[in-house]
Amino acid sequence: MFFTRYRTLLPCTLMLIFSTAKAQSILPVNLGEGSLQVKMYIVPKSDSLRFDAHGKLYEHYVYYVKKNKVFRKESIEAPITSVVHNGGNSTELTINRSRPACVFDVIRKLAYTFDLQYLKRYVTIDSLKDKGDEIFYRTMFTEKNAHIKITGVKLHPLIMQVIRNGTDTCYFKYAKEKLPMVSPLAIFAPAFKYPIVAVNFSLKNAKGQNSGSRMIIAISEVKGQPLQDSLFTFSSTAIIQDHTRSK
Numbered sequence: 509m510f511f512t513r514y515r516t517l518l519p520c521t522l523m524l525i526f527s528t529a530k531a532q533s534i535l536p537v538n539l540g541e542g543s544l545q546v547k548m549y550i551v552p553k554s555d556s557l558r559f560d561a562h563g564k565l566y567e568h569y570v571y572y573v574k575k576n577k578v579f580r581k582e583s584i585e586a587p588i589t590s591v592v593h594n595g596g597n598s599t600e601l602t603i604n605r606s607r608p609a610c611v612f613d614v615i616r617k618l619a620y621t622f623d624l625q626y627l628k629r630y631v632t633i634d635s636l637k638d639k640g641d642e643i644f645y646r647t648m649f650t651e652k653n654a655h656i657k658i659t660g661v662k663l664h665p666l667i668m669q670v671i672r673n674g675t676d677t678c679y680f681k682y683a684k685e686k687l688p689m690v691s692p693l694a695i696f697a698p699a700f701k702y703p704i705v706a707v708n709f710s711l712k713n714a715k716g717q718n719s720g721s722r723m724i725i726a727i728s729e730v731k732g733q734p735l736q737d738s739l740f741t742f743s744s745t746a747i748i749q750d751h752t753r754s755k
Contacts, residue, residue, distance in 0.1 A: 537615050540689035542732040543572045546644065549724045550711065559667075559681050559706045559724060566723075569644070573689045577740040578645055582609040582624055611740050612636055612645045618752065619646075620742065628742050633750040644692035660700075670697060678709035681726075688732025693725060 551563030570581035583606065611620040619639040621632045639646045660668045660680075668680045682702040693704040706726035711719040742748075 537576045539573045539575065539578065539614065540687070540732070541574050541735060542688045542730065543570070543735075544689060544692075544730045545570050545728050546692055547726055547728060549726075551722050551724060553720045553722060559679075559708055559726060563724065567643075571645075571692070572735055572739055574735045574737070574740060576613060576615045578612040578614065579739050580607070580610045580612065580642065580645075583607050607641050610639070610642065612639075612642070614645065614648075622742070622746075629746050631742055631746050631748045633748060633752055635752055638751075644695060648692070648695050678707055680704050681706035681708075687730055689730065691727055693727060 546567075546569040547565060548567040549563040550566050551558075568583060570583065572579040572581070608621050609624050610622075612618070613620070614636070617636040619634045619636045619642065621634065621639075622628045622630060636642075636646055660670045662668050666682055666684070668682070669677065670680055671677050678696065680697065680700070682700070682704050684702055687703045687705075691703040691705065693707055694700070696704060696707050706724060708722060708724050711721045711723050713719050
């Protein structure tokens, strides 16, 4: 199946793309205020300048941002189904994917995970860098990685071909107008002066080789709007399990 084939490619590619980010210079502690969405598509090998959603949706994130806090909405992704053949027998496997709601504190670098079904009464606290189901805000504030060296060539109005660290090539679509929030895609080019609204890059396999397919990551539905503090806070009577104290 399409998704099954590329599930192993995506982590390898994202590790190569994100592993060279230096946290201290990536984002300010004030991320702005409002909401936005991030959608990730896996597409067949095609024109690198194409940024429209012409492939299958792989991941979909919804974020609400207020200064140094980020609320990530709970999501349930489309299930992945594949058929496993063993001798003369065939078994159909279905994997259901979901992400719980979270609040990220980018100053304290903590992730608060909860189930909205229980009205935030049970909260788990983890270090943001250990939040494995979060790609963007976790990676933005990782402290251990090296600085990204970027060279870029403008190919088209608002589109650039970017070479990272001399070898890794991808394509940015950017906006000249300031967004009401810092783009989560700033992770791809921390020093780039314009907000990045979409990225197009080759998927790589476990050996670091191009797979022949590409990934498009794009932000959409960006809305600058005031948000209630209650979206980012918890009741004083909440039952809290703090994983950071055991480390």
